Amino acid sequence: MSQLDQYLNLSDDVKKALKKGMPIVALESTIISHGMPYPDNVETAYAVENQIVERGALPATIAIMDGKIRVGLTPAEIERLGKEGLSATKTSRRDMPFVLANKTTGATTVAATMIAAHLAGIHFFATGGIGGVHRGGEDTMDVSADLVELQKTSVAVICSGVKSILDIGRTLEYLETGGVPVIGFGTDEMPAFYTRQSGFQLVLRAENAQDVADAFRVSQALGFPGGMVIANPIPEQSAMDATVIEHAITEALKEAEREGIVGKEVTPFLLERIARGTGGISLKSNIALILNNARVAADIAVAYAGTKIERKLF
Numbered sequence: 001m002s003q004l005d006q007y008l009n010l011s012d013d014v015k016k017a018l019k020k021g022m023p024i025v026a027l028e029s030t031i032i033s034h035g036m037p038y039p040d041n042v043e044t045a046y047a048v049e050n051q052i053v054e055r056g057a058l059p060a061t062i063a064i065m066d067g068k069i070r071v072g073l074t075p076a077e078i079e080r081l082g083k084e085g086l087s088a089t090k091t092s093r094r095d096m097p098f099v100l101a102n103k104t105t106g107a108t109t110v111a112a113t114m115i116a117a118h119l120a121g122i123h124f125f126a127t128g129g130i131g132g133v134h135r136g137g138e139d140t141m142d143v144s145a146d147l148v149e150l151q152k153t154s155v156a157v158i159c160s161g162v163k164s165i166l167d168i169g170r171t172l173e174y175l176e177t178g179g180v181p182v183i184g185f186g187t188d189e190m191p192a193f194y195t196r197q198s199g200f201q202l203v204l205r206a207e208n209a210q211d212v213a214d215a216f217r218v219s220q221a222l223g224f225p226g227g228m229v230i231a232n233p234i235p236e237q238s239a240m241d242a243t244v245i246e247h248a249i250t251e252a253l254k255e256a257e258r259e260g261i262v263g264k265e266v267t268p269f270l271l272e273r274i275a276r277g278t279g280g281i282s283l284k285s286n287i288a289l290i291l292n293n294a295r296v297a298a299d300i301a302v303a304y305a306g307t308k309i310e311r312k313l314f
């Protein structure tokens with residue numbers, strides 16, 4: 001067993017699919033433990049996996065369990081993580097060695113999931129939103145490790161942009177400096193998670209899954225170390241009213257400041273307060289956009305592989 005194999009465990013389905021060059025979509029687990037309440041988190045995680053299967057790709061939800069990076073959780077393991085919720089350790093790149101050594105349960109962020117996907121050989125990863133530069137980040141230096149990971153690890157992340165709890169303009173500047181392509185999926189504008197528009201223009205645009213797969217292949221051929229952001233706007237019918245969401249965000253930010261929330265607690269705190277502040281409307285939008293991202297990610301993985309998985313593998 002190689003040293004890496006001691007800490008990296010792929011499910012049999014993932015191994016099989018990798019060997020045959022079949023399309024696979026990685027999924028993160030912080031969104032399950034810290035992004036949504038139980039049982040919506042578990043139901044959503046299952047629904048996301050189903051969408052990917054239906055589009056002809058294999059889903060691989062990733063987390064750290066029992067001292068191993070697990071690529072391809074079983075439904076029972078997803079349930080376990082969903083129930084553990086906030087008591088699972090939110091695990092980004094910084095935290096991975098310690099969580100693995102201590103054999104605690106680690107829910108992987110976008111950054112950590114990218115690392116795991118890359119180690120496994122998976123190129124595409126669907127989620128809701130990535131981390132970014134926080135509002136006021138120019139003073140606090142609160143910049144998500146996701147933005148740094150995107151410069152280092154060649155995995156394409158299909159998401160609905162970043163929430164406007166963050167500073168979208170500075171997030172885009174940071175990604176540009178780091179050489180990370182942000183590709184609007186059928187849009188010229190950076191989506192703002194709950195809403196389709198942010199007011200920030202993008203310079204790269206793809207019309208379909210094949211366009212993204214082709215660009216990713218070129219990035220690989222050039223040996224670029226970094227990944228890509230595929231910014232896929234929330235479906236029109238599920239988008240929120242911009243003033244409603246902005247109000248909830250402003251309130252959540254004030255509360256975070258009053259309570260002195262810092263570090264890795266900031267994002268989960270804001271997500272929870274916003275869900276509460278909008279009386280659950282935001283949760284519905286959140287679920288709709290993730291399902292949509294899962295479908296697009298599966299289409300991209302299928303376009304890249306040039307083949308579909310016709311039958312449910314598991």
Ligand code: PSU
Pocket residue numbers: 028030031034035108109110111128129130131132143144145146163193263264265266267268271
């Ligand atoms: N943004 C969301 N939902 C999420 C997250 C971000 O809209 O669940 C999670 C992701 O796992 C992301 C992490 O990688 O939060 C970023 O945390 P931080 O800002 O502490 O880097």
Ligand code: MN
Pocket residue numbers: 142143144145263264266
């Ligand atoms: Mn942070």
